[in-house]
Amino acid sequence: MVCAGATRTSVGVTTVAVPAHANGRAFANVRSGSIAPAAALLALYALGFTLLHELARAWGGAGFYSLWFPVAGWRLALLWHQGPRWTLPIALVELAIDLILGAIPLGGPDAPIAWIGAVRPVLAYGLAVWGVRRLVSRPGAAGVTLLAPPMPLALVSIAAPVLAALLTLPQALWRGDLTGVETARDVALSIAAFTVGDLLGTLLIAPPMLWVADRLSGVPRTGLPRPGSMAIVEGALVLGLAALTGEMLRWLGLGSQSAPALIGVAWIGLRFGRVPAWCALVIVCAITLPRTAGAVNTIERLQFHLGLASVVMAGYLAGSFHDAQARARAEVERRDRLLFQAERLKTLRAMSVAVIHEISQPLSTLAIEARHLHELTVDASNEVATTAALIDRKAAHLSGLVRRLRRYGGRAVDEPSPLPIATLIESVVALAKPEVQAADVTLTIAPLAPSATVMAQEIELSQALVNLIRNAAQACGKGGEILLTVDAQEEAVCIAMSNKCARTAAPSAGMGVGVLVARAIVEAHGGTLSLLRAEDMVRAVISLPAIGTAA
Amino acid sequence: MTEVPASLATVYVVDDDHDLGASVARLLRRHGFAAEPFLDPAPLLAVYADVVPTCPAHCIVTDVMMGDIDGFAFADRVRVIDPGVAIIFMTAWPTTANAVDSVRRYGGLDYLEKPIDEDRLVRAVTEGVSWSIRRRSALGRTARLTARERQVFDLLVEGHPNKVVADRLGLSPKTVEDHRAAVLAKTGANGLAGLIALSR
Structure with missing residues (x-):
């Protein structure tokens, strides 16, 4: 199932949905x-x-x-x-x-x-x-x-x-x-x-070549790490000590031994990562390789190169391992942060459920009395009647909102059921409208195909959509426009949301989990969420498996 | 069935939020019901037990989450005292499970979510009052049956023919015929359909 908007990148639009493999950058396609x-x-x-x-x-x-x-x-x-x-x-x-x-x-x-x-x-x-x-x-x-x-x-x-x-x-x-x-x-x-x-060729030549290639093809990279001066001093000391030891062994007539260099580069690799390790290897090779060029006894030369290969391999693997570990650590930290945010959301939800309950009680009284007041004052002076009518309308509106919010934040665990997209969009718009209006953003719904139906948990899916609309509204600020379109195909239903901002607005501070939550929900429904970002526009496309027309 | 004027219908409103209870009672009074708010189900039970013979309530609108006795336990106890009262639940913590239970297990007529939908509340109470009146009249008409006639009545309204009823009760079909005639005479029903309507 493919949604047109998800794959087609119009002019000036770049895909920001990076594939899950972080190593995708090295796997640039033909x-x-x-x-x-x-x-x-x-x-x-x-x-x-x-x-x-x-x-x-x-x-x-x-x-x-x-x-x-x-x-x-x-x-x-x-x-x-x-x-x-x-x-x-x-x-x-x-x-x-x-x-x-x-x-x-x-x-x-x-x-x-x-x-x-x-x-x-x-x-x-x-x-x-x-x-x-x-x-x-x-x-x-x-x-x-x-x-x-x-x-x-x-x-x-x-x-x-x-x-x-x-x-x-x-x-x-x-x-x-x-x-x-x-x-x-x-x-x-x-x-x-x-x-x-x-x-020796692959380990010394391939990494810098790939780095240059990535740079040229514009793959975003963190760039070369900038080691601190202490690191440089430590690396130089280790390498110098290794070279000194090697030279001493040779001077003492014990042959060309690779062990000191091996320990040295492994040290640098494990401590500082792949790039410093590679630099150390280049230095080692630059010093030693010229010695074996030209006419040297084959056996001696082979021995020497085998030693050098071990040094290069050990150094490179040690450096790569250091980098891989750093990456894994960063990943764990990221998950910790997400977990923390999830905890925060849980607390927020518990709080909001309690607040909704506390509000609904007095609101019940207020709504009843407001309506009564409205009925009583129909024949009163224009001023009084207008005020009473306004209070009644607002109380009724608030009551409806609380009822909807309760369904949304309550402990409702519903089973997936066939859900017409039109119903979904209707409830989502009702939920998001106050927020969108408060942000002074226009929300436009393109005419939908009434028959499109998906298998979904309505509350979860509404949350995903509301999150995206909220993000779109917040990103835009005053005068922005959000367009919501639904494209029902044979196998998939594509819900696309794009915002057009009047001017570049400072993004408001959210917790940054709205899209994560939306993505998780959509993926749990067997669909995909992709975001396309351009300078003045963000387009979110949800693709869900369709189950045909509603029975 | 003739509609009873709403002013003759007594409605009790039970909510541990005094303002809301009073507000709902006033709302119902405006719609012509003789509505009375109660803060706690316990005193209502006491009052209720006293007035049953003379002035029973037609409908009780009760909150679900309350202090000592929750709405469902309260409904159970009221049912024991008066099987002819309609019960409507209202709650600020609606759940699907409670909604189903309120109707299936506790004989509730409706399950209303706070903030209350006024029109729905009034509709439910109106319906409850007329149900209660019908129910009471049916109960009154079957009250004079003897124990044996009651047994025959219960089996007949389940749809069993005379022969099966006789078999079940160990009587002769002729005796069952006699009991059946007595039941019809006492209840004033004109046939089996009328009896079934009374049993509902």
Whole structure:
């Protein structure tokens, strides 16, 4: 069931109903139907691929391409940002460049195998991205700290290289001669080197690329955290100490040990989060990587890079874990606040029920006497008669209001029943009218289809609608207009409410739970609530499953 | 059934809010009822017990939530003393459960929500008074039946034929015929339909 107004975004209107997954920002969709930007993106990718590919050559060796492969990060960033559907275009781009650069043969008996070898890592990366996204979007994954953002990116950054490396195994066993991998030792070396090179690439390159991409595509982000000076001093001290310890071990002839650096970056990651951890990793790599470029013993170099990969992985995971925890903590705090507000609402409700009761008693007397007075004074002087009539009218109005309010705030737990939308709108308008008029706002109801019916708890659903009307009125202030339209379709009934403000009014201080309550009620009815916000207008669309015409 | 002038109809209003009780009583008096407010059901019960033989009330309008005796307990006790009085409940705490109970369990004629809808109150009281008068007359006409005739009457108005009544009571059909004739004579009803109307 889809409501036209909920999906169509008119000019200048942006959707503010962010999907429930907070990591939705990383999952920006392919903008289907726009070929030019996609082509430009692929061209940019091709350029980056070529440059980074050449850069990686310095850390190459027999049986593997490179022990430090930034292309992996470049590729992962694009796949993660655009989604696994981009796997094929990326694979084709990489294949084309490999062919142009002569990295793989254009023809010959073994050409197809070489081609497969060129696209295989891309397919593996696509598969890893798809898998991790599936894992995260599963129902029930939302509450797991290990899957809270940015953990999914950290997971895919590690899973993709490992998967890609493992997928080289069949070819290495079957036609190892093609890549100079003959013995079991060669196979192990090749896979280890492949994994290490890609790991370093994904963990160091993908995060900043994604950050830049998010910035460019205008995804709202909190921006980079600004660490305090004490944090910088602490990080620098830890890193310096780690470097000093590492150098000392080397100087003492104990080889290049990664443990000090590992502890250092894990410390920074756990204490300060992902971005500082990434900065520390870049510093570590900037110092150590040049040492292994060029002609160094392969085994020594592999060992060194394996150590470096462990450092990078540990640092990155520690930082991501810190961020995920911070996010989870913020979520708990938000829920606490909501709970507090719910408690407050409960108290308010109890109070209002008591007040309604206390009022209804004297009001009964007042209404009876006012009417009597009115009847008595019909023939009195014009002045007296008018006053008595006015008092009577107001007392009667107040009585009606109290009766309605009681039904609304009382402990009425009603069962869902077929509810004609026209009835619903009528009672909602009666409830909201005094408030809307007090705010000096006009409420217009478009003609409705009389047959539209939904299965609903009338009181709850009225509350949802009243909340939205109240919000619309408060947001506008004097001279605003609210338009309420109902669109009955075969499967869904769409109730849309839009306000048009005469001028920008300062929003009044509400408790901010009106929309939350409305959303909860609508969702409990199996419907959806979406809000579209523009500069001078807010449009709320409720979509409810229709049950056909009322019996 | 002829309408009795409202001025002859006695209505008691029970509410622990003195002003409201008085106001409702005055309202009813304006509509021609002999209405009397009571602050508490207990004194009314005492008064009521005294006047039953001579001047019973036709209708009682009572609040539900009151001090010692609530409206429902009060209705139960009044019913014991006088089965011919109409009872109307009014409340500031309306619930669906109470509304159903007030009519089904406590024989209430209506269940009014405060602030009171005046027209509905007057309609309900008018209806209550005429129901009460009908009920009293029916009760009066069946009062002179003997115990045996009462048994036969009760079974007949349930729709049982003479044979079944005879069977149930262990009498001969001829005896039942005699009792039936006596019942019709005493109540002045002209047939089974009239008897059923009396039992309502």
